[in-house]
Amino acid sequence: MISRTTTDKVKDRVDIEEVVGDYVPLKKKGQNLWACCPFHNESTPSFSVSPAKQIYKCFGCGKAGDPIQFVMDIEGIGFNEAIRHLAQKYGIEVEEEKQATPEAVQAYNERESLYIALGFAKDFFVKNLESEEGKAIGLSYFKERGLRPETIQKFDLGYALDKWDSLLQAAKQSGHSEEILLKAGLVLQKEGEPERIYDRFRGRVTFTIHNLGGKPIGFGARILTNDKKQPKYINSPETEVYHKSDVLYGIFQAKKSIREKDNCYLVEGYTDVLSLHQAGIENVVASSGTSLTENQIKLIKRFTDNITVLYDGDAAGIKASLRGIDMILEGGLNVKAVVFPNGEDPDSYARKVGPAAFSDYLKNKTQDFIAFQIGLYKEEIAEDPIKRAELVRHVIGSLSKIPDPINRTVFASQSAKLLEIEEAVIQTEVNKILLKGEKDRYFKEQREESEREAALEEILPTQPEQVSFQSMIFLQERETMRLLVNYGFEMVSDQTMVCEYLLQETAELHFETPVFRKILELYKSALEQKVLPQPEFFLQVDDQEVKKEVITMITRKYELSTLWETRYHIFTYHEADDLAKTVYDNILHLKKKVIKKLLEEAKQKIKEAETLQMEVDELSHRIQVYMELKKYQVEIDKLLGIVVSY
Structure with missing residues (x-):
């Protein structure tokens, strides 16, 4: 640890x-x-x-x-x-300690062992390129593809020897267990023969897949022979550290450039990424031959809102993959597309025309997704009204995926011009889809809310009124803690600080919400140790629940611009301007809600005494408790300026 x-x-x-x-x-x-x-x-x-x-x-x-x-x-x-x-x-040396629970040590060690084993495999495959077999087969292949040594090194490209268990034996000699190698997906166990363990990757060039931090988490491997019985590519299986749907090939090498260029080129294969890097285009990632996933779109969105999809020159393949554009639009990103000449892909075309011409092609051939989609079907719809109508419906469906209303309106206008159809028709149809989506979401939320309420009734023995009281008390307890954390050392009078007043007034109250009790106890404990618990104090505690709650208390979504006062001399009210009244009223509201809950409990006890026909003295005592609480309620209402006839 x-x-x-x-x-x-x-x-x-x-x-x-x-x-x-x-x-x-x-x-x-x-x-x-x-x-x-x-x-x-x-x-x-x-x-x-x-x-x-x-x-x-x-x-x-x-x-x-x-x-x-x-x-x-x-x-x-x-x-x-x-x-x-x-x-x-940050270049900080990590010092270890030996204190930890056995479970924590085991979980941490296993995950670290997977990373270490995968790192060993990466180094092993890379070093194999220096062997006689690796030079003759693996390195020759990379050179044939026009890959330079710096690219091979940058992406940790390698070669898996054409032997049954070369990686297995080398890893075991370096101290890696068969169990970890199996869990890392580096070796396989022969079915029915548990003692027969062998390398997953054999006689193939390897492409290292990195996570965002640059650690190897998996591999893709390409066969170099014409063996029809073997798949062209095989990949690492899902493991504790590698989830294919969450990963994009090249994201580690591309993330800086994606952020700087504010655009991400999306391609299909490993070699597409490598060729674009060599052409000077580093803001590129690959989905590695799989269908684009929601998590991969989210990953790109961390760095940019703009994606340009590069398609091979195969019209049938492009049309089959158009669903990916709708997913990208639904994810809130802007989409453009580039189609390469027939028979070409990004890798082959970059090698064919060279870096300068390739970059020019991208600049000149990039289209927004509407022009791209309509252009794909231009010839088909020219003489076929039915296919034309199908295309209109498809474009309308894509438009409905755009979450931003301004972008949606602009593209609807462009679609109307390109399709030679009235814009009002497109807007109407898009609105129908959006309205249906809103209705579906509403009814789904209603169903989920009903299910939650039903589940709540099963696990909570309380009445709906009591749940409501709990909710009100929770909000008022949170407000009390917010004032304590934010203004504890402000003065509410010449001699009294906010923390002194709040701690004194809440001394006999029991906070019902556990996290607020923890914050209150931390506050008191800090004061006893002569520490002034400012908000930063709570951000240093080893309690994520406390930290999250305090962050909510000290963070505001909206801020008034300082220009109101500095430039326009418009002075607005701040809660700190009359802190004494704010804190005083808060305590009254907290006590009012606590008393309201106690009144309801007292009322239930009176009904219980009447139902069970308890002795007169017990019934009288319960009524007396109720009346005393009622007096407190009336007094608090007067202090709050509330006039109510009871």
Whole structure:
């Protein structure tokens, strides 16, 4: 496990803007930086990064945390792995400690062992290119494809020897167990013969697949013979560290260029990526021959909102893959397309015409998705009204996938001109699809809400009124903690601070929400140790629930521009302007809600006493408790300026 010293060094060194900026493009607005959230689909940025507070918060899905939590969330890794990742980024030496639970050690060791085994395999395949067999077969193939040594090195290209178990034996000699090699997908176990274990990749050139951090997580391998019984390509299976639908080939090498160029070229194969890099076009990734997935689109969206899809010159294949464009549009990205001449793909065409002519071709032949789709069917629809109508419906379906209404309107207008059809017709049909989608979503949400309520009734013995009281008390407890965390050391009078007043007034109250109890106890404990618990204090505790809640308390989605006051001299009200009244009213509202809940409980006890025909003294006592609570309620209402006839 990682030492506390290393963790503290990482926390002191990391910068939230740098860490998040490695994954999503940030734009400054007010005091904070904003982006579309990398954790859920959205077209309007609701993901806020505060450089001053070193936190992030999504106002759409609720994700929140510090730089370490961000790496954990976006990479899907644990705390220790996130610390290692950031330590490597900032050049911090990692110190180890031996204290950890056996389960944590086992889980961490296994995942690390997979990475180490895959790293060993990568080095093994790369080194094989220096062997006699590797030079004659593997390196010759790469040279025939026009790949330069620096490209081979940059992408960790290699060769798997044409032997039964060369990798297995080399890995075992280096201390890797057969169990880990099997889990990493590097070797196979012969069915019915568990003792027969052999290499998955044999006699093939290898393409290393990296994760965003540059670690090898899998391999693609191409056969170099004409053996019809063998597939042309084989790939690593799904493992603990490799999920094909979440990965794009070349993303590690391309992410910086994608962000800088604000565009991502999407191709199909490994060699397409390699040839484009050699042509000076580095903002390119491949789906590796698989259908584009939602997670791969989200991965690209971390770095840009613009995708240009490069298609082979095969009309039938292009038409079969058009669903990918609709998925990209639905993901909130802008789509363009380039089609290569018949019989050419990005790799072959780049090698055929050279870097300069290839770049010019991309610039001159790039089309927006509407012109591209209509152009594909231009000849077919010229003489066939039925196919023309089908194309119109297909284009309308694509338009309905665009989440941004302005973009949707612009492309609808363009579609009308290219299809020679009235724009109003297209807009009407698009609106019908959108309306149906809204209705479907509404009824789906209603069904899900009904299911949640039914589940809640099964697990909660409380009445609906009690659930409502719990909800009201939760919100008021949160507001009390928000005032305590944000304004604890502000003065509400000449001699009293906010924290003194709030702690005194809530001393006899029991906070029902566990996370607020934890925050309150942390606050009190800090004061006892002569520590002033400012918001930053809670961001250092090892409790993700507390950190997330405090971030919600100290982060606001909207900020008033300072220009209102500095330039236009329009002065607006801030809650801190009359903090004494804000804090005082909050305590009254909290007590009012607690008393309201107690009144309901007292009423139920009176009904219970009447039903069970308890003794008169017991019934009288319960009525007296109810009346005392009622007096408190009346008094609080008076203090709040509420006049109610009871």
